Amino acid sequence: xxxxxxxxxLAILVAIPIDMSSADPMPDPTTDAxxxxxxxWVDSTRNGDQPPQQGWVPGxxxxxxxxxxxxxxxxxxxxxxxxxxxxxxxxxxxxxPAITAADVQRAFAELKLPAGTLTIQPPDxxxxxxxxxxxxxxxxxxxxxxxxLLGQQVTLEATPASFAWNFGDGKSTSTTEPGAxxxxxxxxxxxxxxxxxxxxxxxxxxxxYRIATGPWQTIPGTVTIDGPGQPLQAxxxxxxxxxx
Amino acid sequence: MRTHxxxxxxxxxxxxxxxxxLLLSAAACTGDDxxxxxxxxxxxxxxxxxxPSPTATEPAEPTxxxxxxxxxxxxxxxxxxxxxxxxxxxxxxxxxxxxxALKAASGPSCEGCLDGIQGxxxxxxxxxxxxxxxxxxxxxxxxxxxxxxxxxxxxxxxxVANTEQLLVSGDGSEQRSAAGSARMAVATQWxxxxxxxxxxxxx
Numbered sequence: 001x002x003x004x005x006x007x008x009x010l011a012i013l014v015a016i017p018i019d020m021s022s023a024d025p026m027p028d029p030t031t032d033a034x035x036x037x038x039x040x041w042v043d044s045t046r047n048g049d050q051p052p053q054q055g056w057v058p059g060x061x062x063x064x065x066x067x068x069x070x071x072x073x074x075x076x077x078x079x080x081x082x083x084x085x086x087x088x089x090x091x092x093x094x095x096x097p098a099i100t101a102a103d104v105q106r107a108f109a110e111l112k113l114p115a116g117t118l119t120i121q122p123p124d125x126x127x128x129x130x131x132x133x134x135x136x137x138x139x140x141x142x143x144x145x146x147x148x149l150l151g152q153q154v155t156l157e158a159t160p161a162s163f164a165w166n167f168g169d170g171k172s173t174s175t176t177e178p179g180a181x182x183x184x185x186x187x188x189x190x191x192x193x194x195x196x197x198x199x200x201x202x203x204x205x206x207x208x209y210r211i212a213t214g215p216w217q218t219i220p221g222t223v224t225i226d227g228p229g230q231p232l233q234a235x236x237x238x239x240x241x242x243x244x
Numbered sequence: 245m246r247t248h249x250x251x252x253x254x255x256x257x258x259x260x261x262x263x264x265x266l267l268l269s270a271a272a273c274t275g276d277d278x279x280x281x282x283x284x285x286x287x288x289x290x291x292x293x294x295x296p297s298p299t300a301t302e303p304a305e306p307t308x309x310x311x312x313x314x315x316x317x318x319x320x321x322x323x324x325x326x327x328x329x330x331x332x333x334x335x336x337x338x339x340x341x342x343x344x345a346l347k348a349a350s351g352p353s354c355e356g357c358l359d360g361i362q363g364x365x366x367x368x369x370x371x372x373x374x375x376x377x378x379x380x381x382x383x384x385x386x387x388x389x390x391x392x393x394x395x396x397x398x399x400x401x402x403x404v405a406n407t408e409q410l411l412v413s414g415d416g417s418e419q420r421s422a423a424g425s426a427r428m429a430v431a432t433q434w435x436x437x438x439x440x441x442x443x444x445x446x447x
Binding site for chain 1 (some may be wrong): 334338342351352353356357359360362363364367369374377378379385387389390391393394395397399400401404406410411421422423424426428430431433435442444445446447
């Protein structure tokens with residue numbers, strides 16, 4: 001029995017140091033080389049500026065979340081402070097009405113879009129009968145404008161998509177091409193009779209819009225702007241004898 | 245002779261028993277059973293010896309921070325309390341891999357937040373984990389951001405000091421980083437009756 005008691009004491013005496021030695025949860029350092037000292041979170045937000053040398057690398061995993069602007073935000077407000085510059089989503093909540101495509105379409109139709117510039121060759125309002133008179137426009141650049149709809153910033157972009165050429169003699173044609181200056185004759189018209197005409201150009205715009213920094217969306221419908229008529233006189237060429 | 249030696253034993257046995265009592269009390273506190281081979285050991289532990297509490301020597305289990313009432317106020321103090329709470333969530337998520345609350349407190353356009361959350365997910369998804377690395381936050385400056393009347397947002401420049409950290413990846417490799425500090429620009433916005441982190445940029 002005494003041997004058993006002594007055995008117990010020894011067992012306890014041996015057991016205690018073992019328990020104490022296992023209390024240290026931190027193993028010895030294995031490496032510091034190449035590792036930033038700002039911890040897991042800050043290193044991850046740096047998105048791999050200073051990756052550790054081995055094994056797992058912070059911030060290099062594929063982002064499972066949508067990036068800024070890719071989420072459903074009906075309206076955002078760009079605010080620059082002393083330390084940050086950020087688009088705050090201020091309009092995806094119940095207190096602000098959602099902007100519908102019809103709202104945008106209405107605004108698009110009311111836009112003051114320019115008429116396309118019509119250029120006629122030969123210039124100076126004079127052309128010949130039965131001669132390929134050249135027509136073209138240089139108004140092909142998309143026009144972007146911002147406005148406020150229902151308290152939210154909306155950007156509209158109008159692109160000249162098709163052109164209706166009214167030659168003033170009852171004939172017209174419609175193209176998606178803007179034409180080209182001489183000698184690239186793509187849109188021409190031959191006046192069959194002499195006379196005074198008022199050819200004009202109508203430009204049809206298609207549009208797209210975005211709310212704040214959200215994704216671009218197509219505006220249903222188109223807007224056509226009729227340009228003013230340009231006086232053009234078609235004359236007959238008369239043969240003349242010229243002496244040298 | 246054998247009888248005589250036995251008769252002379254009690255004083256020695258008494259000393260031994262006292263030692264045993266002391267040690268057994270320690271053993272009892274740590275949950276060890278008395279030696280089952282000694283049926284005569286009927287001594288009951290009644291000592292008052294104080295041993296270090298097990299919780300004092302072992303790392304406490306991390307508990308998820310609770311949003312303090314102060315962080316529920318639509319004010320600068322509320323924003324400050326929320327930012328502090330957010331870093332508590334970071335500390336919790338780093339050592340547990342549980343990013344649910346952190347994600348809920350992060351705005352969908354907070355890219356720095358998403359990068360940080362992804363970093364934690366990447367570490368834990370392969371069986372890795374982190375130890376230490378707690379951040380302590382101090383505010384250098386807080387400004388209200390000027391925007392439309394519907395915008396309530398504050399930006400802050402922080403100094404975050406972190407303790408030493410051990411990262412153990414899924415394959416068992418370890419990386420230790422020393423204590424350090426970093427400056428972070430953050431912004432928080434009052435959205436749907438609560439604060440959300442909108443910006444998390446290292447400076």
